[in-house]
Amino acid sequence: MSEKAEKKQSALWENVKVIVQALLLAMVIRTVLFQPFTIPSGSMMPTLLVGDYLFVNKFSYGYSKYSLPFSPNLFSGRILQFSEPKRGDVVVFRLPPNPDVDYIKRLVGLPGDRIQVTNGVLFVNGQPVPKQPDGAFTSDYRADPGSNVPVFRETFDNGVTFDTLDQSPDSRGDNTREFLVPEGHYFMMGDNRDNRWIAVSMLVSCLPKI
Template sequence: MRWFEIALVVLTLVTGVVWLLDRLVLAKRRTASQGLLDDDGEPWYVDYSKAFFPVLLVVLVLRSFIAEPFRIPSNSMMPTLLTGDFILVNKFAYGLRMPITNDKFVDIGAPARGDVVVFRPPHHPDQDWIKRVIGLPGDRVAYFDNQVHVNGVPVGYESLGTYQGIDSGIEMTGAEELVEQLPGRPHRVLERSSLPFLDPGQGEWVVPAGHYFVMGDNRDNSEDSRYWGFLPEQNLRGKAFLIWMHLDGGVDFSRIGESIQ
């Protein structure tokens, strides 16, 4: 959706410049020409700019600095988030950032372990992805035999039984649903313990300064830091906090208003 952000910024700037130019120069010229043969009506581009500039400005400010809507496009965050969930992302949780460039100009906070974050992955800088923060700067993170270890301490798990998927998530039916006791943020994950091949996502990593280690809650169906590396802090877009709609083969009203844990 980066194209939408670029278009929104450009349209806001263009309509704003026209509005300001009319207020400072063009309107005075029209007033001075009243009573002459010249047409003293507002040009169409001034009329449109005056109508759309306030709306575009409000949308740009809200979307860039307050909250931005996103749609979940894949199953990588099941069971926490499902394909078709429409979520809201807090854009000021980790600092205020400029539209398009994503450069931070006000430092407010930093991700906590367990936060669900939206970001631009280093290998796909034009896309917005969503994962969970597992490792903070300086942490030693390991993942072996479907178990996360943080700084040498294995994370505990509580089984909730066999998962039953629906709609686009039907492929995960039969996986084991567990509560992962991540320090400070217990949350649900999906695991398949009977896969017939060696998990290529196993390993141990030390998170460098200014970076984070992120993973999807659907552990066997997530392209995350286990495969492409660490998430730079400057690539963060915000913190996911609310599901405001679910549409995947129909509307699921039970998910509307659900907070993201």
């Protein structure tokens, strides 16, 4: 092999090594630190809009085997957990029946909490969550595009504040039975209360508690 050919081959291998190293680094960052996520639906309007692009923090709640590619059974429970899920956190999660689909909702109920909505007001453990008018949102998701939807500012007892939408004041989500959140579960709601507003689910990426 000529010297010129050897240099060309060496340069090729160097390029391959750089590409492989970059891919491995990207995989580590995506698995351990941050993962890009695109908002798939309007369930979190007005906080997050369809198509919004964000990076999800992967390390705050620690890691389980489900945090790793192919979910290898290397350990049980959670490791390197820096904090517990808190009321008001916006969480990306997957449900056990359909682990390939990502959901994004706001955590409103902790294990043992009682959750209910009465006349459009969220109650946590029998106490109404303060709700004040906060302007209007121009919606593209109703039969009348461009119409203004009332926005309300809600505040949890831990000081977390956020805006919600109430597109249909008489929707079935405005009056519900009381839900008791089981141990090992969290109660999730979208900020757009009329768009698939409730999901009671075990957060595989946050549980079991250890």
